[in-house]
């Protein structure tokens with residue numbers, strides 16, 4: 241009897257969770273998609289963003305989002321992989337047991353803190369060394385790259401540990417060094433897990449808002465160099481939603497829909513790759 | 518003589534897995550190691566390419582000479598040892614790479630990167646294990662798509678590609694059916710012309726079929742070591758007799 245009630249309760253909670261997610265999804269698309277057709281695809285994918293005067297072009301923001309995401313990956317992949325390899329293959333089990341939770345804890349640091357560190361340290365640093373405003377693609381890329389490190393390190397680490405011991409033995413028995421074993425067998429064998437980690441990190445980078453608003457400068461144009469300021473889809477939504485009304489508000493939901501689609505797409509790819517043996 | 522052990526002891530932490538092993542293994546013969554499960558056959562085999570070094574808490578005393586060089590001497594080049602003394606494992610452990618990349622693995626480790634040389638080595642090694650005609654058009658196929666027998670052959674080919682002198686085989690047929698086992702045994706008889714082979718087997722018939730000399734181990738001790746004929750027909754130690762006549766094990 242008690243079991244029955246518990247079961248029903250769990251079922252109810254699970255359904256509520258799924259239901260609320262579906263409702264949110266439905267709401268975003270229902271609010272955003274009609275505007276895309278009302279404005280026309282030509283207008284929507286143009287450079288002119290003047291949502292109070294009929295300009296709904298999101299192109300510079302899409303480019304902005306992609307640029308900081310690619311920049312974040314350029315920072316996050318090499319450091320993340322190096323970290324995972326060091327942890328999985330070159331450190332004692334005591335170090336692994338201490339460092340892994342610490343790295344995973346990094347994922348819990350609020351993004352406003354990262355943004356703050358960016359403003360206080362990174363932005364002035366870039367301004368002094370390279371010139372320009374400092375608030376830039378470069379600053380956003382570095383901070384986002386650091387923010388996605390925990391994801392990349394911990395998923396790649398798990399993937400490396402999951403490689404069967406027999407591969408290692410086979411490689412060592414052929415005279416390979418540890419490093420050769422990592423590069424020639426372990427990385428290829430762990431590839432699908434590593435790629436999944438990278439894609440999840442990418443999803444996190446493209447969806448990040450607060451840190452980016454604080455350090456990217458938010459200028460509405462396609463940046464000419466990585467020292468220029470940039471605005472992303474997420475920044476636009478967060479910056480403008482407070483006062484937007486009518487079509488402007490709908491246009492922000494349209495931005496959200498596009499973001500949503502990009503992230504869903506990345507997640508599907510990640511699941512595909514992880515499930516493939 | 519190619520391998521000599523003297524007063525060899527091995528401990529896993531406190532547990533002594535090899536007890537005072539003295540043996541001499543001769544060049545171009547197949548030496549079979551038999552004995553009940555857990556008696557230390559694999560441990561002994563892993564002595565010869567120092568794979569036990571990878572296990573935490575292993576301590577070794579005594580000496581192991583290959584061609585009169587002490588392979589446990591601090592100056593001895595471990596990596597070079599692994600090239601001279603190759604190992605085939607119980608379960609085929611082909612890497613999740615293409616057939617070509619599997620066999621080219623060893624040579625690449627040894628810094629051969631010239632495409633033509635690699636291709637020659639791959640073809641020669643495949644031919645040596647009788648796989649070349651089967652696979653010559655499929656070298657880009659994933660190695661893991663092959664049958665278990667072919668994967669085990671591939672692992673042997675991968676080993677031959679680094680031109681070892683000694684082949685260590687730890688129950689290489691235990692994952693194979695009888696027909697595949699027969700084929701691998703034929704291959705070993707063929708390989709013995711060029712290589713010195715030490716094979717661990719649970720299967721006394723297999724040892725009788727292919728081994729020239731046989732060692733019988735029990736609880737970490739090398740009880741008897743002699744020609745296969747003597748061990749199987751006229752063993753000196755009562756424990757050997759009991760084992761081969763099926764009293765235990």
Ligand SMILES: Nc1ncnc2c1ncn2[C@@H]1O[C@H](COP(=O)(O)OP(=O)(O)OP(=O)(O)O)[C@@H](O)[C@H]1O
Nearest residue numbers: 529532534553554555556557558559560561572719
């Ligand atoms: N890594 C290890 N740590 C501790 N003890 C070990 C380890 N590996 C093996 N042993 C012990 O050493 C003894 C010999 O093991 P080994 O694997 O050499 O036996 P074996 O003769 O190869 O057995 P099998 O026929 O089952 O393969 C066994 O009692 C085993 O439990």
Ligand SMILES: [Mg+2]
Nearest residue numbers: 558559560687
């Ligand atoms: Mg064994």
